[in-house]
Amino acid sequence: MIHIIYHGYFSFAIHKVVQDLVSKSTNTLAKPHTDYVLLAEKETIVARDMKGDPAPDAILFFDKDIRLARALEKTCPLFNPAKTIALADDKIATYDALAPFLPMIDTIPAPFHYRPQVPKDDFLDYVEARFGYPMVIKAAKGSFGEQVYLAKNRGEAKEIAEKIGAADYLFQPFIAESAGVDKRVLVIGDEIVGAIERRNDHDFRANIAAGSTARPIRLTEEEKSLALAAHKKAGLAFSGIDLIDSNRGPLLVEINSNMSYLGFQEATGINVSKKLLAYVEARIR
Numbered sequence: 001m002i003h004i005i006y007h008g009y010f011s012f013a014i015h016k017v018v019q020d021l022v023s024k025s026t027n028t029l030a031k032p033h034t035d036y037v038l039l040a041e042k043e044t045i046v047a048r049d050m051k052g053d054p055a056p057d058a059i060l061f062f063d064k065d066i067r068l069a070r071a072l073e074k075t076c077p078l079f080n081p082a083k084t085i086a087l088a089d090d091k092i093a094t095y096d097a098l099a100p101f102l103p104m105i106d107t108i109p110a111p112f113h114y115r116p117q118v119p120k121d122d123f124l125d126y127v128e129a130r131f132g133y134p135m136v137i138k139a140a141k142g143s144f145g146e147q148v149y150l151a152k153n154r155g156e157a158k159e160i161a162e163k164i165g166a167a168d169y170l171f172q173p174f175i176a177e178s179a180g181v182d183k184r185v186l187v188i189g190d191e192i193v194g195a196i197e198r199r200n201d202h203d204f205r206a207n208i209a210a211g212s213t214a215r216p217i218r219l220t221e222e223e224k225s226l227a228l229a230a231h232k233k234a235g236l237a238f239s240g241i242d243l244i245d246s247n248r249g250p251l252l253v254e255i256n257s258n259m260s261y262l263g264f265q266e267a268t269g270i271n272v273s274k275k276l277l278a279y280v281e282a283r284i285r
């Protein structure tokens with residue numbers, strides 16, 4: 001039995017990917033993360049299922065509760081592993097881990113802060129000299145293109161910093177040649193399943209949730225190598241790797257460990273849920 005864990009504070013109806021996975025196999029059980037309680041037992045932290053469902057042979061973890069993920073993977077295989085979910089969920093952690101080895105979009109984290117704090121002018125002087133305006137400002141944690149902003153001047157940059165508040169965030173250059181366009185590469189195991197171009201003619205963000213259209217594309221060998229290298233370096237079992245074109249070649253933007261892939265599935269006709277379940281089942285036989 002494969003348990004598919006999703007975020008319990010959203011209704012099951014919202015979790016279209018989880019619904020699609022469950023529809024593809026009778027050997028699955030969808031469970032909200034709120035079914036579990038974390039307890040200290042026998043010198044470790046364990047996750048107890050308050051519903052008492054049969055123990056799984058493997059778990060597909062479509063949530064970002066890292067504490068729960070760490071406890072659950074002590075008892076059975078977890079896809080993706082807890083440490084890779086944590087790495088992918090934090091764009092600053094992703095940059096720290098991958099930028100020394102792979103061509104990534106240039107990134108400067110905002111100074112660490114405990115409460116809403118606008119960066120000091122000398123820091124902004126440095127960031128502006130490096131990136132210029134317009135400039136992209138992102139919360140370190142976020143999905144669907146939410147909390148991703150474009151600042152056209154210092155005043156807007158300060159307003160965005162105040163809006164993000166106490167959360168970690170980062171600065172990146174605006175890559176004009178890829179405005180509103182990126183490439184989502186879907187990887188399972190060591191195989192590139194396929195790729196789509198996401199294009200938005202009305203927004204600088206290319207996320208489908210922000211209104212982009214998607215079409216299947218063929219990757220160059222350089223793009224394939226970059227996507228696979230990011231996937232493997234991060235230790236991911238399955239992933240959505242986001243690339244952009246730039247004047248200096250393809251750049252890695254971010255990695256996604258529990259992405260929504262229904263837009264990809266619709267655009268390509270590839271049955272991602274079936275492939276993902278087959279991958280997991282092959283590892284628990």
